[in-house]
Amino acid sequence: MATKKNNPFLLDISWAAGQAQGTSRDVEFNFPSLHFEPDLAIRDLNGKVTTIVSEDGVMIRGRLTAETELECTRCLDVFPHQLEISFAEMYVFSRSQDEVNELEERRLPPDGYIDLEPLFREYALLDIPIKHICSPECKGLCPVCGGNLNKEDCGHRQEKIDPRMAVLKQLLDDEE
Numbered sequence: 001m002a003t004k005k006n007n008p009f010l011l012d013i014s015w016a017a018g019q020a021q022g023t024s025r026d027v028e029f030n031f032p033s034l035h036f037e038p039d040l041a042i043r044d045l046n047g048k049v050t051t052i053v054s055e056d057g058v059m060i061r062g063r064l065t066a067e068t069e070l071e072c073t074r075c076l077d078v079f080p081h082q083l084e085i086s087f088a089e090m091y092v093f094s095r096s097q098d099e100v101n102e103l104e105e106r107r108l109p110p111d112g113y114i115d116l117e118p119l120f121r122e123y124a125l126l127d128i129p130i131k132h133i134c135s136p137e138c139k140g141l142c143p144v145c146g147g148n149l150n151k152e153d154c155g156h157r158q159e160k161i162d163p164r165m166a167v168l169k170q171l172l173d174d175e176e
């Protein structure tokens, strides 16, 4: 098993030293619920992380799915969002830090463990859209009473649009 007791995200890659290029190992991850600081909560993280020995380090490939909850930016309702946490990162055995920086590769930690938590967090965040809309048809909130227009018809919508359209029409007329 490739994890330390106190941190379930630590991936043991010490076995990889001296292994033939292309040797690989899978580790399964299943977490019913997780909280990534400061503000990302996810459920049902499932999938696997594959370690593949390369010429001068290891490739860590993750293929996981999870679910999170987002707040719709239009109607403010909370809705579930499926996450694909998918990544491939190279880690190199000891080299000069300059060279590592240049290649944008990560250096293998000397203790032989890679902390996957920042990777899970980073790639989960990448799969969250900038605009969270619960559905393309989301009608948003009523600008008059704040009611959720997906759930109720408060009757304000029509009144609100008409005067604005009238103003716009007036402006267009004035321009001519």
Ligand SMILES: [Zn+2]
Pocket: 072, 073, 074, 075, 076, 077, 133, 134, 135, 138, 139, 140
């Ligand atoms: Zn919405």
Ligand SMILES: [Zn+2]
Pocket: 142, 143, 144, 145, 146, 147, 154, 155, 156, 157
């Ligand atoms: Zn209303």
